[in-house]
Amino acid sequence: MAAFQAAYAGPIPAARSNLFLIRRVEKCSNFLYDYKMRTFQEDLDVQLKSRILVIDDDPGLTLTLSAILSKAGYSVTAANSGREGLETFRKNLEPHILQVVLLDIRMPDMNGVEVLKELKKTDPNVGAIMITGNADVESAAASLYEGASAYVTKPYNINEVKFFIQKSLERQKLMVHNAFLMGRLQEWNIELEKTVQEKTEELKSKNIILLDVVEKLNLLNELKSRFVANASHELQTPMTSILGFSSLLLDYWDNLDRSQIIRFLGIIRDETQRLSRLSRDLLDLERIQDGKINLEYKKVNLKEVAGQVSENLRVVKNTVEVDLEFEKGAIEVWTDPDKIAQVFTNLMGNAFKYSPDNTRLKVAGRARKDVVVVSVLDQGPGIPPDKREKIFEPFYRIRDDVTNHVRGTGLGLSIAKAIVEAMGGVIRVEGFLGKGSDFTFVLPKNYRNPEN
């Protein structure tokens, strides 16, 4: 008993017996794991072995019973005392062996009912058939409450014994089947739960992706709406001047003096030009951003382009001098001549606008590996660091007194950025607030060049 407890130390008896049943089922069901349900019973039965244990202090009786039952095809073990019986029972305890114990009630060391209690503690499903003399019928009947399957009275009918053994084995088999089914059911439940959980996770992650896409689309949509609204406002401003001044001239011509008339007509002309520039720029930006323009790449001399742009701009404002400083390897680039000229015009045009009179503006080209780095440096007010990304957005203007009398379309930098990016380059602005801006773009030297 002590040895046994040491070996099974740990779990409390009830839990241990449940574990035992589960182990028994596992061991059997391992073999049939992949079998279909309708065949499981036969397979389980093949795996299950039965064993009869006869416990009686009368050696003659155990011998007779053993002999009879062996002959009937059972595997029989005998024990001549309660303690010996318990030990044998525990030794034979195996998940795939169903044990039926034939138990004499009156024994000297431990009586049958005590032995039964111990047996039940070890395996609650054990089949026990009590053997009793006439005098003990009452305690035999009481043993049924302790979990005995049946009792027979001496002298017993061997067929009756066989019958009870059979019944007990059947009952144990049913218990095993039942446990097996429960186990499978639990497994399936777990599998099902796992599948549901996996699918839910999958849906969740897909949902997150979708939400992300929707959010991005919403953002794009919002940007587009804002762009359209801004474009409309920007178009309305010159139109206000054109409609207002022209109707003023028409309705109040006689009240106006000559200098006013000339001034108002001049404004109408300027604003019409601005409107035209604005609508052309809008279309340009849209087409460049959507990749709808064909860039015609050829060998272009950047220094010459910058020089030409500088000459054009100085016609309008000649109080600003331009220095062109191009390194030898930064002069020739494979690009679209018209579009790169537009980039120079927009960047240098801004630089001219914001340069105070009698200052110098520098356009520098440096060669770096496979790219050229072109910088346009002015001595204007510079751009605050927090505005440096925003100024490339359409219609973004730094609302400042300085820019108030500078009238552009608000699209120059957006267009320059779109062109540079279409040519495989990047553009950014640096510099120091109050000390001027540094607009720099980087272009690959041989973008889309068939010779490379």
Place this chain on the structure above:
Amino acid sequence: MEKKILVVEDDPYTNELISNLLSTRGFNMISVTTGEEAIEYVKDNIPDLVILDLLLPRLDGWEICKILHKSGTKTARVPILVVSVLSRFDSVVFGPEMAGVSFFSKPFEAAGLIAEVERIFKKTP
């Protein structure tokens, strides 16, 4: 006595247009290009009408409306005519701070703006 009209408009040509237009009708025009200048002006002067653009740098038209029409101030009862490219039907444009404010859309014809200004003066002599 001729009416004083304060024009708050950051677009120089539009500002010039409104000032010239209403000068021909004998109004005394004061023009500024920022909200700050407008607030500075009303410290010592009370105009008879404020013509106000909405999209202004920093201090915008909505803020100026709130400041001018704050109860208890000298300008609380001065009529405001908002002249904007925005739509008057846009709830964002025409918020609660614009209660009691007249609205006129850009672009406009000379005679239209004059008629609107005269209508306001007839209502509030």
